[in-house]
Amino acid sequence: MTESLPESRSHVTPVPHTDVAIVGAGFAGIGLALRLQRSGQTDFTVFERAVAVGGTWRDNTYPGVACDIPAHLYSLSFETNPDWTHVFAQGHQIRDYLERAADEVRPRIRLKSPVLDMQWDEDRERWILDTLAGRHTARVLVLACGRLADPYIPNIEALEGFTGELFHSARWDHDVDFAGKRVAVVGSGASAVQLMPRIAEVAEHVTVFQRSAPYVVPRADRAYTDAERGLFAKDPSEITRLRSQLFWAAEEGFAERAGDPSRTEAARDRALTHLAAGVADPRLRERLTPNYEIGCKRVLISNDYFPAFERYGVTLVTSPIAAVDGGTAIGADGSAHDVDVIVFATGFLAAEQPYAAHVRGRDETLAEHWAGGMRAYASTMVAGFPQLFVLDGPNAGLGHNSAIHMIESQIEFVLNALAPGRALEVSPAAEDAWTRQLDARAEGTVWTAGGCESWYVDPRNGRLTLLWPGFAHGFRGALAEAAALLALPEGNPV
Amino acid sequence: MSRFVLIPGFGGAADVDFVAPMLAREHEVSVVEATDPLVTDADTILVGYSLGAVRAAAHAATHPVSALVLLCGWAQLTPRLLDWTRHAHDEAFARHTMVGPDSDRAPLVRPELLDLVETLPVPRLGDIRCPTLVIGARYDLVAMAHQSRLLHGGIADSHHLELPTGHAALVERPAEVLSLLSAFATHPSVVPVVAG
Numbered sequence: 001m002t003e004s005l006p007e008s009r010s011h012v013t014p015v016p017h018t019d020v021a022i023v024g025a026g027f028a029g030i031g032l033a034l035r036l037q038r039s040g041q042t043d044f045t046v047f048e049r050a051v052a053v054g055g056t057w058r059d060n061t062y063p064g065v066a067c068d069i070p071a072h073l074y075s076l077s078f079e080t081n082p083d084w085t086h087v088f089a090q091g092h093q094i095r096d097y098l099e100r101a102a103d104e105v106r107p108r109i110r111l112k113s114p115v116l117d118m119q120w121d122e123d124r125e126r127w128i129l130d131t132l133a134g135r136h137t138a139r140v141l142v143l144a145c146g147r148l149a150d151p152y153i154p155n156i157e158a159l160e161g162f163t164g165e166l167f168h169s170a171r172w173d174h175d176v177d178f179a180g181k182r183v184a185v186v187g188s189g190a191s192a193v194q195l196m197p198r199i200a201e202v203a204e205h206v207t208v209f210q211r212s213a214p215y216v217v218p219r220a221d222r223a224y225t226d227a228e229r230g231l232f233a234k235d236p237s238e239i240t241r242l243r244s245q246l247f248w249a250a251e252e253g254f255a256e257r258a259g260d261p262s263r264t265e266a267a268r269d270r271a272l273t274h275l276a277a278g279v280a281d282p283r284l285r286e287r288l289t290p291n292y293e294i295g296c297k298r299v300l301i302s303n304d305y306f307p308a309f310e311r312y313g314v315t316l317v318t319s320p321i322a323a324v325d326g327g328t329a330i331g332a333d334g335s336a337h338d339v340d341v342i343v344f345a346t347g348f349l350a351a352e353q354p355y356a357a358h359v360r361g362r363d364e365t366l367a368e369h370w371a372g373g374m375r376a377y378a379s380t381m382v383a384g385f386p387q388l389f390v391l392d393g394p395n396a397g398l399g400h401n402s403a404i405h406m407i408e409s410q411i412e413f414v415l416n417a418l419a420p421g422r423a424l425e426v427s428p429a430a431e432d433a434w435t436r437q438l439d440a441r442a443e444g445t446v447w448t449a450g451g452c453e454s455w456y457v458d459p460r461n462g463r464l465t466l467l468w469p470g471f472a473h474g475f476r477g478a479l480a481e482a483a484a485l486l487a488l489p490e491g492n493p494v
Numbered sequence: 495m496s497r498f499v500l501i502p503g504f505g506g507a508a509d510v511d512f513v514a515p516m517l518a519r520e521h522e523v524s525v526v527e528a529t530d531p532l533v534t535d536a537d538t539i540l541v542g543y544s545l546g547a548v549r550a551a552a553h554a555a556t557h558p559v560s561a562l563v564l565l566c567g568w569a570q571l572t573p574r575l576l577d578w579t580r581h582a583h584d585e586a587f588a589r590h591t592m593v594g595p596d597s598d599r600a601p602l603v604r605p606e607l608l609d610l611v612e613t614l615p616v617p618r619l620g621d622i623r624c625p626t627l628v629i630g631a632r633y634d635l636v637a638m639a640h641q642s643r644l645l646h647g648g649i650a651d652s653h654h655l656e657l658p659t660g661h662a663a664l665v666e667r668p669a670e671v672l673s674l675l676s677a678f679a680t681h682p683s684v685v686p687v688v689a690g
């Protein structure tokens with residue numbers, strides 16, 4: 001549909017209008033696009049800044065990148081895949097899966113189209129989107145920009161003077177050959193744990209800068225047999241059955257993080273036993289032992305991270321990297337390490353999402369609205385930002401189960417809200433009530449009181465803004481109830 | 495916040511070692527073993543599992559409760575079930591016959607509880623008036639899924655669901671059972687949707 005804005009009438013340049021604009025083509029954007037199209041709503045456009053779809057799985061191509069949720073569960077329930085080769089998928093397999101899934105909506109995806117500015121037009125009750133590829137308008141704006149999409153590199157003295165090569169784990173430089181190189185890996189989170197052993201096996205030497213030690217548990221991976229894959233292909237109900245089994249087993253992981261001290265203890269023992277099995281030297285083991293409660297940060301799964309230290313003689317520095325001097329990386333503990341390459345596995349801008357500064361609602365930007373931390377009604381709708389939905393945003397992440405289940409719960413919420421007779425705007429009171437309830441639930445949990453710093457928590461105020469402090473099935477239930485409250489006939493939208 | 499009384503099955507309190515503490519985050523919960531005295535009032539949500547379900551049903555037919563959940567119970571004591579209780583003193587046999595095809599869990603069986611099966615009174619289902627959720631298990635070789643359907647048939651105000659587990663539903667899928675109990679506590683008249 002094409003329509004002109006008043007100011008452009010005389011120039012006859014029509015501004016394209018779309019009913020639903022979706023910003024981002026990761027799991028969330030593609031998932032919503034598929035659901036819309038399959039329900040017969042074909043007036044939507046997906047804007048993606050990159051040259052391809054895939055989000056996380058397009059950007060993260062570091063050696064060893066893989067998912068830590070079983071592949072059949074880490075897939076869209078309405079787009080299952082009988083061909084997963086292993087229990088856990090490699091990053092490129094997930095990217096291929098998303099590429100294939102996107103084929104169905106390909107004509108409605110605009111690649112190389114970063115959305116630079118999004119502004120609510122109060123008079124015409126629509127959103128104006130300025131993209132690199134021109135202006136668009138939309139009745140509904142869906143932010144599916146992810147929350148681990150923009151790499152974070154810490155401030156390091158004299159980094160610009162570094163004489164070697166450096167890059168972030170999510171912006172891997174595949175031209176760099178690690179053979180014979182001395183490499184610094186900065187960070188010890190999920191990305192570092194996957195990539196460090198792969199580099200250590202080829203590099204001359206690796207130094208890990210660890211600010212805090214991670215809990216790591218065994219990775220129980222295996223290949224699916226031909227018979228299993230054949231059965232998945234011939235009888236899709238087998239996939240449904242497996243997904244259900246995997247989902248409910250993963251749900252039990254929540255008890256380790258909240259509510260059941262005996263399970264927390266068992267989980268901690270499991271991780272520390274795994275550490276003991278992987279590292280012979282007691283002093284090294286000591287330095288790889290976390291000093292906070294398990295679950296406070298993401299619990300990592302790997303069979304080769306711990307053994308890599310002794311197998312490849314990896315140097316462990318138990319302090320952050322503080323400065324660079326020519327070709328030397330200097331730890332905050334003063335130790336100096338000559339290196340040819342620095343790999344930053346230092347995570348992402350999470351608490352303050354870069355897109356938020358570019359979304360202007362009735363009176364303020366989303367970044368201003370979120371100055372006290374991200375918040376949204378049903379983790380999806382924001383007061384003062386009519387006809388807008390945020391996917392995978394405030395309190396929509398999980399530590400113990402699949403992000404895709406959460407994203408699908410939100411997609412369902414959006415489809416419900418877009419049905420006729422629903423309010424497309426929420427009151428500040430509704431958003432407050434939702435936020436207060438979550439803040440109260442987060443208080444005293446392992447995420448806020450577990451003695452660690454993590455990207456789940458907004459460092460500006462200590463609020464748990466990125467994690468849902470409950471079961472995944474609870475999120476789905478809560479969103480279903482929240483969507484029902486949007487029904488208009490009673491005249492009392494939330 | 496509701497008041498739950500849970501009656502476990504052949505494993506005793508170990509059967510509810512996930513569900514009881516997690517439910518207790520939002521509700522008042524007590525665990526009453528199948529041999530313990532059972533007290534309920536009109537606010538109690540009574541949950542029974544396996545032989546605990548039979549005890550719970552019998553109790554609900556004659557005592558006040560606000561709602562009832564029967565998980566992997568039975569309406570009749572069949573010769574097959576009696577036979578199973580005799581063989582189930584063999585630990586490996588019990589373990590293998592109690593779980594479904596998708597599980598490698600090892601449910602506990604307390605021998606003295608096996609012997610109780612024969613002595614349990616048969617519940618008068620027609621006297622149960624409260625909203626009831628009957629949950630059977632598709633691969634239940636012990637009680638058999640059909641027995642849960644009969645419980646559903648005999649209780650006036652009941653809903654029926656089936657889980658894809660063996661008799662040891664509470665050990666195989668504790669989180670799913672928890673979700674059903676929580677949903678039922680909030681809306682006893684709505685059939686919980688099995689998510690996942």
Ligand SMILES: Cc1cc2nc3c(=O)[nH]c(=O)nc-3n(C[C@H](O)[C@H](O)[C@H](O)COP(=O)(O)OP(=O)(O)OC[C@H]3O[C@@H](n4cnc5c(N)ncnc54)[C@H](O)[C@@H]3O)c2cc1C
Pocket residue numbers: 023024025026027028029047048049050053054055056057060065066067068069074113114115116144145146147148149191355391392401402403404407
């Ligand atoms: C290395 C890594 C491993 C992970 N592993 C797991 C795992 O094992 N299990 C799990 O549950 N989760 C995992 N996650 C979390 C993962 O991010 C989510 O599971 C999921 O992929 C998020 O999908 P999304 O669509 O919300 O966001 P993304 O995949 O981040 O997609 C967002 C898209 O929006 C685009 N975009 C952003 N801003 C704009 C703009 N202004 N204009 C246009 N386009 C824009 C981006 O380019 C991107 O393509 C992992 C994350 C990372 C980084």
Ligand SMILES: NC(=O)c1ccc[n+]([C@@H]2O[C@H](COP(=O)([O-])OP(=O)(O)OC[C@H]3O[C@@H](n4cnc5c(N)ncnc54)[C@H](OP(=O)(O)O)[C@@H]3O)[C@@H](O)[C@H]2O)c1
Pocket residue numbers: 066067068069148154169186187188189190191192194209210211212298319320321345346347348453454455
């Ligand atoms: N397969 C998987 O499951 C997988 C793989 C990769 C990523 N992910 C997802 O993506 C999220 C982000 O993972 P990530 O590993 O990329 O990032 P991350 O979890 O945020 O970890 C960043 C790491 O960098 C460290 N760091 C930050 N600044 C530093 C400094 N100045 N000096 C030294 N270290 C510094 C952090 O230390 P502190 O710990 O002290 O903060 C942390 O160890 C994960 O939580 C997970 O959700 C999943």
